Amino acid sequence: xxxxxxxxxxxxxxxxxxxxxxxxxxxxxxxxxxxxxxxxxxxxxxxxxxxxxxxxxxxxxxxxxxxxxxxxxxxxxxxxxxxxxxxxxxxxxxxxxxxxxxxxxxxxxxxxxxxxxxxxxxxxxxxxxxxxxxxxxxxxxxxxxxxxxxxxxxxxxxxxxxxxxxxxxxxxxxxxxx
Numbered sequence: 028x029x030x031x032x033x034x035x036x037x038x039x040x041x042x043x044x045x046x047x048x049x050x051x052x053x054x055x056x057x058x059x060x061x062x063x064x065x066x067x068x069x070x071x072x073x074x075x076x077x078x079x080x081x082x083x084x085x086x087x088x089x090x091x092x093x094x095x096x097x098x099x100x101x102x103x104x105x106x107x108x109x110x111x112x113x114x115x116x117x118x119x120x121x122x123x124x125x126x127x128x129x130x131x132x133x134x135x136x137x138x139x140x141x142x143x144x145x146x147x148x149x150x151x152x153x154x155x156x157x158x159x160x161x162x163x164x165x166x167x168x169x170x171x172x173x174x175x176x177x178x179x180x181x182x183x184x185x186x187x188x189x190x191x192x193x194x195x196x197x198x199x200x201x202x203x204x205x
Contacts, residue, residue: 063106063108063109064109064110065109065110065111066109070106070107070108070109071105071106071107071117072105072106073103073104073105073106073135073198073199073200074103074104074105074106074116074131074132074133074134074135075100075101075102075103075104075131075132075133075134075135075136076097076099076100076101076102076104076130076131076132077100077129077130077131077132078100078130079098079099079100080096080097080098081096081097081100081126081130082096082126083095083096083097083116083122083124083125083126084124084125084126085124085125086125087110087111087113087115087125088113091125094124095122095124097118099169101134101136101169101171102118102136102138102169103118103119103135103136103137103138103169103172103197103198104116104117104118104131105117105118106131107123109128110125112127112128112129113125113126113127113128114126114127114128114131116131119138119141119197119198120141134171135171135172135173135198135199135205136169136170136171136172136198137169137170137171137172137180137182137196137197137198137199138166138167138168138169138196138197138198139164139165139166139167139168139169139170139182139191139195139196140166140195140196140197141166141167141197142166142197143166143195144166145166146166147163147164147165148163148164148165148166148191148192148195149162149163149164149191150162150163150164150182150187150188150189150190150191151189151190151191152189152190153189153190154176154178154179154181154190155190158190161187161188161189161190162186162187162189164187164191168184168187169184170182170183170184170187171183171184172196172198172199174205175193175199175203175204175205176193176204177193177202177203177204178192178193179191179192179193180192180193180196180199182196
């Protein structure tokens with residue numbers, strides 16, 4: 028069997044089972060968490076790009092066209108679906124596509140409020156607005172999210188480290204704790 032036929036069969040199976048998100052998914056019961064069909068991990072969930080160059084495809088196979096290429100390792104993305112070794116991801120601008128799971132890493136990263144163009148976000152020494160300002164960050168600044176308590180996240184990168192309001196980061200969910 029040639030590889031295109033195998034890929035077509037897998038896509039057909041995925042489409043019929045709803046794995047590609049083409050079919051409506053059953054409604055989740057209140058409080059019930061959706062999990063990936065492959066990893067059994069929560070969906071959606073945030074991860075980061077492993078490499079500086081990451082091809083994003085229109086479907087879950089190497090025969091699908093590359094729609095765009097990320098050129099920024101460590102960028103946070105949200106996994107919204109799983110199919111075999113492929114993950115459908117969404118970025119902070121809402122762009123979506125499929126990448127190989129090996130191109131992603133579970134290390135958490137974040138972007139400072141990309142939706143607040145022209146504003147400066149404050150990074151504090153401690154998780155308290157009265158603790159002193161550690162840095163002033165522009166929207167889109169990327170860094171590592173070390174911990175979150177539901178209100179504040181420890182956030183650091185090249186030349187900065189401190190605490191930022193969780194609501195000012197893309198790459199973490201509201202009230203998420205880790």
